Amino acid sequence: MRELDCRQGRFGEIRIMERRRDGARLYCTGDGVQTMSTPDGTSLFGYVHAIKLLIGTARTVLMLGGGGGSLATMLARRGVDTTVVDIDPVAEDIARRYFGLDQRVRWITEDAGTFLRSCPDRFDAVVIDACDERGAVEAFATTESLVEFLGVVRGDGSLVLNLANNGGPEIPAWQLASAMVDRGFHATLYRPSLGNEGNELLHVAVGAPR
Secondary structure, eight states, X not given: OEEEEEEEETTEEEEEEEOTTTOOEEEXXXXXXXXXXXXXXXXXXXXXXXXXXXTTTOSEEEEEOOXXXXXXXXXXXXXXXXXXXXXXXXXXXXXHHHSOOOTTOEXXXXXXXXXXXXXXXXXXXXXXXXXXTTEEOGGGSSHHHHHHHHTTEEEEEEEEEEEOBSSSOOOOHHHHHHHHHHTTOEEEEEOOSSSSOXXXXXXXXXXXXX
């Protein structure tokens, strides 16, 4: 590995690493890796490709949390109108400089709550991939926050939450999924059976039966 950059981000030190044998780029915070992609921006994480499958044929996608932007890039290359909202002011420059962020991605540096309260648009899908050095940001993984985020999803759309854990307080994924069902939503929790990523994905479909 060789280090390409090291900066202080909003949630701690960010290191950009490059794997010598194949040129893969890693966006590292603390002991965690938020993004790992090929030099042209294609993700090397299975959970990212799983999210792409879960949102299906969505034509407009809002992403809360950007990291290196590999999912946003892959969606934009597929012709999806993609908007990223990330509170960290250094994130966009890192994504464009080191991870080949597609120029068609609309990137907004703002608090997600502030953005949502003034957003007039509705999206086919919302993807929440907001992580710090410990994993998923807890404030984004509550029943109340998910219901708020679903407010900008169209009636036949869906929401996907990445429940990563890098040693921080474990977010009770099963309880969160059950709580969304209790609120009347169709919720499915996906857990990895192979590999070492450890990410759980909560998929909430707005128009599906409870």
